[in-house]
Amino acid sequence: MCRLFALTSRDPISPMLAINALNTMKEGHDGSGVGLCLRGLGGRFEEELQGCPILSGIFTEAGLRRLEQYTMDHGFKSQYSILYTPETEPPEGTPVRGTYAAIAYKVPRGWKELTAAQQGQKLVEMRLELRKMGEEDGDIMVFSFWPDTIIVKEVGDPLEIGEWLQLGANRNLYARHILAQGRQNTNYAINLYACHPFFIEGVASMTNGENTAFIPIMEYMQSRNVTGYSGYQSDSEVFTHIAHYTTKRLGLDIRAYKHVITPLMDHEMADHPDREFLATLKRSCRKMIIDGPNCIIGTLDDGSMFMVQDRKKLRPGIVGGKDGIYAFSSEVCGIDAVIPDRDKSKDFQPMHLDTVIVGPDCKEIETCSQKDQLPRQL
Amino acid sequence: MLTERPITPSTLGVRDLNWQIEWDKDLCTQCGRCTSVCPVNAIELGVHRKREIKTPAGLMKKAENEYSIFYGIRQKTDPAYACIGCSMCNMVCPNNAIGPKREEGSTTQKFHNDRGGNPRTRGGRRNSGESLLDQIKFMRISMLTDPALDAGRHEFRLNTLLGRVQSPEESLKTYQEQGWKPPVREIYPLVIGGMSFGAMSPNMWEGLQMGVAYLNEELNMPVRISTGEGGCPPRLLRSRFLKYVILQIASGYFGWDEIIHAIPEMKVDPCAIEIKYGQGAKPGDGGLLMWYKVNKLIAAIRGVPEGVSLPSPPTHQTQYSIEESVAKMIQSMSMAWGFRVPVYPKISASSTSLAVLNNLTRNPYAAGLAIDGEDGGTGAAYNVSMNHMGHPIASNLRDCYNALVVTGKQNELPLIAGGGIGKSGNLAANAAALIMLGASAVQVGKYVMQAGAGCLGSEKDRCNVCNIGVCPKGITSQDPRLYRRLDPEKVAERVVDFYLSFDTEIKKIIAPLGRSTSLPIGMADALGISDRAAADRLGIKYVV
Ligand code: SF4
Numbered sequence: 001m002c003r004l005f006a007l008t009s010r011d012p013i014s015p016m017l018a019i020n021a022l023n024t025m026k027e028g029h030d031g032s033g034v035g036l037c038l039r040g041l042g043g044r045f046e047e048e049l050q051g052c053p054i055l056s057g058i059f060t061e062a063g064l065r066r067l068e069q070y071t072m073d074h075g076f077k078s079q080y081s082i083l084y085t086p087e088t089e090p091p092e093g094t095p096v097r098g099t100y101a102a103i104a105y106k107v108p109r110g111w112k113e114l115t116a117a118q119q120g121q122k123l124v125e126m127r128l129e130l131r132k133m134g135e136e137d138g139d140i141m142v143f144s145f146w147p148d149t150i151i152v153k154e155v156g157d158p159l160e161i162g163e164w165l166q167l168g169a170n171r172n173l174y175a176r177h178i179l180a181q182g183r184q185n186t187n188y189a190i191n192l193y194a195c196h197p198f199f200i201e202g203v204a205s206m207t208n209g210e211n212t213a214f215i216p217i218m219e220y221m222q223s224r225n226v227t228g229y230s231g232y233q234s235d236s237e238v239f240t241h242i243a244h245y246t247t248k249r250l251g252l253d254i255r256a257y258k259h260v261i262t263p264l265m266d267h268e269m270a271d272h273p274d275r276e277f278l279a280t281l282k283r284s285c286r287k288m289i290i291d292g293p294n295c296i297i298g299t300l301d302d303g304s305m306f307m308v309q310d311r312k313k314l315r316p317g318i319v320g321g322k323d324g325i326y327a328f329s330s331e332v333c334g335i336d337a338v339i340p341d342r343d344k345s346k347d348f349q350p351m352h353l354d355t356v357i358v359g360p361d362c363k364e365i366e367t368c369s370q371k372d373q374l375p376r377q378l
Numbered sequence: 379m380l381t382e383r384p385i386t387p388s389t390l391g392v393r394d395l396n397w398q399i400e401w402d403k404d405l406c407t408q409c410g411r412c413t414s415v416c417p418v419n420a421i422e423l424g425v426h427r428k429r430e431i432k433t434p435a436g437l438m439k440k441a442e443n444e445y446s447i448f449y450g451i452r453q454k455t456d457p458a459y460a461c462i463g464c465s466m467c468n469m470v471c472p473n474n475a476i477g478p479k480r481e482e483g484s485t486t487q488k489f490h491n492d493r494g495g496n497p498r499t500r501g502g503r504r505n506s507g508e509s510l511l512d513q514i515k516f517m518r519i520s521m522l523t524d525p526a527l528d529a530g531r532h533e534f535r536l537n538t539l540l541g542r543v544q545s546p547e548e549s550l551k552t553y554q555e556q557g558w559k560p561p562v563r564e565i566y567p568l569v570i571g572g573m574s575f576g577a578m579s580p581n582m583w584e585g586l587q588m589g590v591a592y593l594n595e596e597l598n599m600p601v602r603i604s605t606g607e608g609g610c611p612p613r614l615l616r617s618r619f620l621k622y623v624i625l626q627i628a629s630g631y632f633g634w635d636e637i638i639h640a641i642p643e644m645k646v647d648p649c650a651i652e653i654k655y656g657q658g659a660k661p662g663d664g665g666l667l668m669w670y671k672v673n674k675l676i677a678a679i680r681g682v683p684e685g686v687s688l689p690s691p692p693t694h695q696t697q698y699s700i701e702e703s704v705a706k707m708i709q710s711m712s713m714a715w716g717f718r719v720p721v722y723p724k725i726s727a728s729s730t731s732l733a734v735l736n737n738l739t740r741n742p743y744a745a746g747l748a749i750d751g752e753d754g755g756t757g758a759a760y761n762v763s764m765n766h767m768g769h770p771i772a773s774n775l776r777d778c779y780n781a782l783v784v785t786g787k788q789n790e791l792p793l794i795a796g797g798g799i800g801k802s803g804n805l806a807a808n809a810a811a812l813i814m815l816g817a818s819a820v821q822v823g824k825y826v827m828q829a830g831a832g833c834l835g836s837e838k839d840r841c842n843v844c845n846i847g848v849c850p851k852g853i854t855s856q857d858p859r860l861y862r863r864l865d866p867e868k869v870a871e872r873v874v875d876f877y878l879s880f881d882t883e884i885k886k887i888i889a890p891l892g893r894s895t896s897l898p899i900g901m902a903d904a905l906g907i908s909d910r911a912a913a914d915r916l917g918i919k920y921v922v
């Protein structure tokens with residue numbers, strides 16, 4: 001079973017904190033891969049490059065050249081980049097790939113006139129195009145292309161990779177919201193893109209467990225005609241897309257996410273204040289019901305972070321912390337490693353009906369049950 | 379017997395018959411029950427004369443003839459009276475002295491099944507044992523990475539939706555604007571398919587309805603039953619049980635008057651309206667209720683004279699094309715109940731299934747599509763249609779589901795699959811396979827008769843005289859002397875039994891696949907088959 005760890009903090013912190021926490025839970029993951037999603041970036045990304053789309057990925061030298069040509073053709077000018085080409089031997093099981101990069105771009109003229117949705121669409125299209133360009137010879141591997149977002153993925157043991165890539169060394173890589181997972185996917189071949197977390201248009205999430213409804217949900221998401229619902233190297237990638245679909249396409253609050261993936265039973269819904277809405281949602285979103293076992297941790301564009309459980313709560317998950325920093329973890333030892341001085345009595349383990357949210361202000365743990373009234377959204 | 383028996387082209391010996399009667403002289407008590415119960419008069423009481431030559435020892439006296447007579451059973455060799463292997467004679471025999479035996483090597487009888495130039499008609503389904511559904515295995519089993527779910531302990535939600543389901547965007551818009559929502563019913567995914575009131579005996583019908591009512595009201599399983607063409611008893615139409623019933627209308631419109639007239643007095647809406655365009659057993663053909671079964675009651679309900687054969691025409695006569703027909707019928711049926719009742723067509727699986735489906739996806743009132751594969755059908759049909767026509771359900775359903783996936787309408791337009799489910803007794807496994815290939819629900823007819831009422835029919839051409847009203851079990855007969863053999867209460871009990879065991883079995887299949895809170899519709903990654911061509915065709919795994 002895979003271990004997950006996420007941190008949300010008021011001030012930017014080092015991603016190594018999260019990786020170290022993962023390491024304390026090592027027995028639970030096989031270290032076959034690591035994925036890191038950094039949002040709410042600090043350093044130069046915050047100070048000078050607010051709003052600039054950041055491309056993150058791995059490139060060979062040829063890939064970098066092709067990338068440069070491509071971005072130039074699209075009128076994107078690179079503003080600042082973190083490029084790291086490890087000179088030492090990679091850890092066992094990790095192939096030599098080239099340069100790990102996070103490049104912030106200045107957008108072309110006329111871009112500002114586009115609506116946010118149009119900008120988003122363009123960025124997604126470009127990311128997909130780049131990914132496609134690199135698919136043949138593997139010279140370009142892109143994980144995200146979005147403002148204030150850096151994603152690092154690699155096959156191998158998380159701690160060894162973190163140290164090898166010197167992730168803690170660059171203060172410009174510090175972030176407020178960090179998702180980290182120490183394994184890639186279950187049931188499928190080892191694939192770089194399959195490392196969790198997954199990201200699309202400001203929504204990132206990671207999951208443990210197995211998604212038995214993978215094929216039907218994947219087919220459903222793909223048929224929604226949303227650019228970017230593609231890939232699917234892992235049986236959990238769909239959870240991110242469902243979160244994206246729920247919040248961005250249907251315009252619902254993240255509290256509705258749980259109602260989409262694990263709707264209430266009819267009798268539980270019978271005296272719910274939102275029963276009519278919930279029944280509508282359950283009926284039309286039936287295709288997106290998951291059966292678990294899954295614990296899902298994710299973060300949204302506004303910097304809030306959430307955790308939800310499957311209907312039977314077959315996976316552990318715990319949230320704890322103190323004013324300013326909160327951790328979402330699949331095991332308590334992970335939180336202990338990073339925030340040992342918190343009030344442990346306030347730790348919260350969401351059960352089958354709960355959604356836990358920590359807002360961008362990192363003040364408190366907000367829990368809501370599926371039985372609670374939803375915020376008015378329609 | 380004549381000393382000079384005429385031997386004509388259609389003279390058969392007992393050995394030429396498919397089924398031969400074995401009768402034991404020593405065990406027989408000559409009670410006569412077997413001959414009186416035989417539905418086709420295949421056996422008769424015979425007087426046998428025996429001559430024995432007695433030769434006394436010592437040659438003192440001449441040898442003598444001794445004549446004796448005894449009574450016994452004689453099997454007729456006229457193909458019109460050929461034994462159908464139903465085994466009723468055996469069931470009533472106090473001493474087990476008689477019973478039919480299948481004669482595998484005898485092929486002659488089939489050449490004489492066309493007496494008077496009439497091709498053979500029969501009930502039942504195609505006479506071939508193999509079933510592709512039985513070969514499918516379920517494989518994506520959660521073992522080590524995750525605990526499998528517990529079929530006996532975890533909560534399960536197996537219900538499915540019948541009716542047009544709006545997409546999330548549409549449904550939120552409708553919700554916001556308080557617009558018209560297409561009616562949707564939450565039903566149990568195993569539906570009792572249409573077997574009409576004319577085809578079934580009143581006792582069988584009553585038993586089924588009672589079983590369904592019990593399942594709904596006592597066991598909380600929303601099981602639904604289709605009436606089949608031929609109307610519905612007026613009392614049921616005006617009762618609260620109508621909500622468990624899917625009313626069928628077919629090209630003959632038989633019984634439809636009765637239904638229309640009852641609308642103002644209906645206490646509840648029916649579950650749905652099924653417009654039958656075709657059946658798996660006789661694709662492109664209408665229904666066929668032969669005159670034997672059109673008695674006074676049936677004639678009254680259907681609004682026809684007594685004792686005439688009632689073939690439904692293969693098309694809906696008042697309409698010109700399938701597009702027009704589907705659109706108009708759905709529209710007018712929806713209108714009849716104020717757009718509160720789901721209306722969907724039922725077609726035979728065929729090469730045009732996709733075309734029909736295509737029409738439906740663009741019709742906001744279409745509530746689903748029922749597809750009946752070649753193995754379906756219980757009513758009377760021509761032998762040749764039943765055995766040689768139609769499309770197997772698995773690939774037809776899969777094509778339709780995949781077509782929906784392309785347009786993003788999977789499960790928004792539910793597919794109901796039928797035809798050959800449980801043909802070899804594997805009801806739950808077959809149903810689960812079809813659901814994972816894309817069916818939202820499955821429908822069974824013959825299995826219900828076999829399990830619910832002890833129908834004797836088999837895939838080896840046993841019994842199958844449903845069409846001529848002599849059903850030895852009283853299932854498909856309108857003759858009170860026959861149907862009083864069938865106790866409706868017992869039928870209801872059996873229906874409940876097999877539904878409950880189906881429920882357990884299907885949980886045993888889907889729980890290890892990690893599914894419990896929603897039906898695994900389209901979960902084709904869980905399926906495997908050892909037939910390469912079938913695997914490719916269905917888009918499932920090839921495993922050996
Ligand atoms: S098996 Fe059936 S048809 Fe054959 S002789 Fe016995 S009762 Fe008659």
Ligand code: SF4
Nearest residue numbers: 833834835841844849
């Ligand atoms: S028992 Fe009745 S219903 Fe069954 S095959 Fe024979 S005639 Fe048909």
